[in-house]
Amino acid sequence: MTKLNIRVDDALHERLGRRAHGANLSLSAFIRSVLEQAADPGRRYVFSSQDEILATCIQILTILATSVGRRSPETLEKGMAEAQDLLRERGLLGPEDRS
Structure with missing residues (x-):
């Protein structure tokens, strides 16, 4: 698995953390799912x-x-x-x- 390092501002990090918590996922797992959604060639929502x-x-x-x-x-x-x-x-x- 490739490791990806990115920088986000504090406000975005906080919002992502809240959404991850709400989905009962770690922040990394939540962001991976968001990236999967963005990379989906059918542009479908991952949790459709x-x-x-x-x-x-x-x-x-x-x-x-x-x-x-x-x-x-x-x-x-x-x-x-x-x-x-x-x-x-x-x-x-x-x-x-x-x-």
């Missing part, structure tokens, strides 16, 4: 098998959020705040992604 599941989950959660929001806006607001905290802990949202 998850896309259909993700799309279905988003649709279900959107329907659920709409229903809860109509019944109890306060409950929806609290749930959204808790969801953002969980996403941030997993590295899927940065500290700047506050609403």
Whole structure:
């Protein structure tokens, strides 16, 4: 295996680290997967098998959020705040992604 050394600024390193943590991967494994994606001749997303599941989950959660929001806006607001905290802990949202 060839070793590759690159330099990135601190902010990018931090964002990559959060994404790697959120994917439950080491930083090296995460970056290797990103490079594989970039080098794919078909320009397909490396984790495309998850896309259909993700799309279905988003649709279900959107329907659920709409229903809860109509019944109890306060409950929806609290749930959204808790969801953002969980996403941030997993590295899927940065500290700047506050609403």
